[in-house]
Amino acid sequence: MGASPEPPRFAALPVGIVVAVQAVVLTALSGRYGFHRDELYFVAAGHRPDWGYVDNPPITPWLARASTAVFGETPSGLRVAATLLGMATVVVVALIAREFGGGRGAQLFTAIATALSAYVLVVSHMLATNSADVLLWSLIALFGLKLLRTGDGRWWLAVGAAAGVGLANKWLVLLLLSGLGIGVAVAGPRRVLRTWWLAAGVGIAVVLAAPVVVWQASHGWPMLTVAGGISDDDGGENRALFVPMQLVYLSPVLVPVWIAGLVRPWRDPAVRWARALAVAYPIVCAELLVLGGKPYYSVPLLLPLVALGADPALRWLGRGGTARRALTGVAAAVCVVVSVLTGLPVVPVSALNGPLLAVNKEPGEQVGWPGFAESVAGAWARIPATERDTAVIIAGNYGEAGALEHYGPALGLPQPYSPHMSYADWGPPPDRLVGPVLLVGGFERGSPASRLITGCRPVTKYHTAEGVDNDENGTAFSLCTLTEPWSTAWPKLRQFY
Incomplete structure (x- = not known):
């Protein structure tokens, strides 16, 4: 042919x-x-x-x-x-x-x-x-x-x-x-x-x-x-x-x-x-x-x-x-x-909730990140000033970590860390950070993470100001304690999905 x-x-x-x-x-x-x-x-x-x-x-x-x-x-x-x-x-x-x-x-x-x-x-x-x-x-x-x-x-x-x-x-x-x-x-x-x-x-x-x-x-x-x-x-x-x-x-x-x-x-x-x-x-x-x-x-x-x-x-x-x-x-x-x-x-x-998010949830994931970072900053302020130099922010997923990395500096927040996806490669926190752990989100009960980051005391929950029901709406913030150095704990905290 x-x-x-x-x-x-x-x-x-x-x-x-x-x-x-x-x-x-x-x-x-x-x-x-x-x-x-x-x-x-x-x-x-x-x-x-x-x-x-x-x-x-x-x-x-x-x-x-x-x-x-x-x-x-x-x-x-x-x-x-x-x-x-x-x-x-x-x-x-x-x-x-x-x-x-x-x-x-x-x-x-x-x-x-x-x-x-x-x-x-x-x-x-x-x-x-x-x-x-x-x-x-x-x-x-x-x-x-x-x-x-x-x-x-x-x-x-x-x-x-x-x-x-x-x-x-x-x-x-x-x-x-x-x-x-x-x-x-x-x-x-x-x-x-x-x-x-x-x-x-x-x-x-x-x-x-x-x-x-x-x-x-x-x-x-x-x-x-x-x-x-x-x-x-x-x-x-x-x-x-x-x-x-x-x-x-x-x-x-x-x-x-x-x-x-x-x-x-x-x-x-x-x-x-x-x-x-x-x-x-x-x-x-x-x-x-x-x-x-x-x-x-x-x-x-x-x-x-x-x-x-x-x-x-x-x-x-x-x-x-x-x-x-x-x-x-x-x-x-x-x-x-x-x-x-x-x-x-x-x-x-305000019109996103309902059929629109049911068909495509992605617009909801574009809402509320500045407010999310402000809520984390409020929780961070609950840590005594004398302890903040050794405190750590641990985000539960890469979206939270990315938001805090982008918006956090203007709010006086330190570099966030996360064991999720490639953020795990960009950690761990230095071992000198032995103070309180501000945990954004949480870990499954009984998981290795729940045994390494313990004594969690709820501080507050984040809710989108617009009421959009996205993945971060209702995220809890807690102050916790790390049970072993970050260098040895970090590999056990890693999350691939």
């Missing part, structure tokens, strides 16, 4: 308008609510640059460091990186629609659908590992599709480069690569596997990912420990919710579009070369079901399928009458409103 015809011209102007509007909206809303707990952690990790961290590779913390260094250590400054990643994702997915022969209309449709999908709104508003992951998956899909369409083995170099960077951000990219590899082996065109360019692409990926893999190996593969904990704790729930979440994470109105994308390569000879993509998605889903992974891990692969289904969806709309188009328009408008309400900080904080 010869190479497919050259794709149509890229619809730069209409796609550019979509991206410009996206940038304006995201920038205007980027300062609302405040930092997310994960963002505070990434900012803290960015201040400690390394080739890896307990629960993620280095790309996202590096982006946090770069964005805040240039634009300021504020939610708006940090989220410039997320906005740019979201804009790039829209452009790349529109280019994928072009690969399938999509003209101006299909590319514009794909760009709008991508920009307004709930998942993309969430990861473009706040900086998360998924912010870069969705772009990198889209780039791998674009380069891989160019390889399949043209048969030009040199595209393996681009696939390898994107995969190597992807592995330096999140190892979930291995699922995508396995899915596409199985797809090519099953559905072809298998000729792209019979070239030395494949080995060259693998070599590039290995070189780019090597420092990250070496760091993980030298630290006992902590990311695998964290992943195993997630599967053990949430695997059953993740499997039960997997299929329903596939229908809502982008938008329910886009489900027929990506289903059309799954079907199209088997019906349309012009895109027969793209069958590997249609095979890859169910393969990745099956892998995640076996592993107990989170349902949203497979969502980035739905975006290329939306691009593949754009042309059939537009033809279906074109064949319909006014009633069909009106009904589709109403459904699309409702879904867009729902996506915006759940994905962006557009409602007052």
